[in-house]
Amino acid sequence: MIEPGHAPLAVAERLDSHVDSHVDSLLAGHLETAAELLRVAGIEDPERAARALAGHVFGDERVEPRPGDDRLETFFTLVERRCRRVPLEHLTGRARFRDLDLLVGPGVFVPQPETSCVVQRAVDLLNELIAGGQPHPLCVDLCTGSGTIALSVANEVPQARVHAVELDPGALAWAARNAAHHQLAVTLHEGDIAGVLPWFDGSCDLVTSNPPYVATAELAGVRPEVRDHDPAVALTAGPDGLDIIRSVEQAARRLLRPGGLVVVEHSDRQASSAPELFRRAGGWCDITDHKDHDGLDRFVTAARCDAPEGAPTDDPRMGGALIYRLAALAERRTSPPESGSTPGA
Ligand SMILES: C[S@@+](CC[C@H](N)C(=O)[O-])C[C@H]1O[C@@H](n2cnc3c(N)ncnc32)[C@H](O)[C@@H]1O
Secondary structure (H helix, E strand, C coil), X not given: CCCXXXXXXXXXXXXXXXXXXXXXXXXXXXXXXXXXXHHHCCCCCHHHHHHHHHHHHHCCCCCCCCCCCHHHHHHHHHHHHHHCCCCHHHHHCEEEECCEEEECCCCCCCCCHHHHHHHHHHHHHHHHHHHCCCCCCEXXXXXXXXXXXXXXXXXXXXXXXEEEEECCHHHHHHHHHHHHHHCCCEEEEECCCCCCCHHHCCCEEEEEECCCCECHHHHHHCCHHHHCCCCHHHCECCCCCCHXXXXXXXXXXXXXXXXXXXXXXCCCCCCCHHHHHHHHHCCEEEEEEEECCCCCEEEEEEEECCCCCCCCCCCCCCCCCCEEEHHHHHHHCCCXXXXXECCCC
């Protein structure tokens, strides 16, 4: 049940005394106790966390748990783990992101609310293209993780053709689960974004990305929920945190058609350095930095302004959660793959 020696002493004591006491109150009473334990442990928005864990354990049921009800023990075990900064989303197995309930767990980055502003810009652009007479714009999401951006775009702009790229096969398996869970047509590709999807060179309308962007030396200051539970490959990106954004810029420069847009999330300390990286690279117009819903500098957009090399081609097979294993395709990089496979296969 409660694992001793992990929770702060005050929390552990109160938890023990609670569990030992007669369980004779309504769930509301348990919620209050849980929220208080979470507050003492320094958890942000303890009431919301308590309600989410109760919802996970008890479902919609709001009747009095009877003494000996195993679910009560389960509930307070989860509360205690949350007190030790295990992410709420790992405890419930889900992350709410815009209109989607994404399946998440150890091995994949937990979607963060600030990424919603990246999706909003992507959705707006795709809708503008559709309204302008382009019925099926092509969007590539780089560093897709659980599929946060790609699946949201596919959900909100069903006419768009959406491809997503992820290096880590474990993370990509979560994206595949989410695509299947929500029945969304996103084509998944396993591989490094460097040199990815060469058959799309010069033909994409939109490239999105929320890449790793924590500077190595800043990792210690990151929230424990993220630092200790998200995969390392999802977090750090070299001494200035820009290593993967540099790769995203290069991939987007190659993939986008003239006039195509790239939308890239960055840390709130990269409002100058991320746009500057695009300016220095050349070939970009309208480089603009944007704030998130909390008013923090959060993402850069840039439009491809000169014609990239290479003849644009397209992959005619869309939909489903196919994963193209790019490493195996390195020999024939100029044409689309012949077959796909599913994660974990
Ligand atoms: C910060 S997470 C974001 C995941 C997702 N976009 C989201 O917003 O929830 C970054 C993701 O990039 C992936 N990644 C890191 N380096 C990569 C690379 N060179 N090529 C492709 N994916 C990469 C990581 O595995 C991780 O899943």
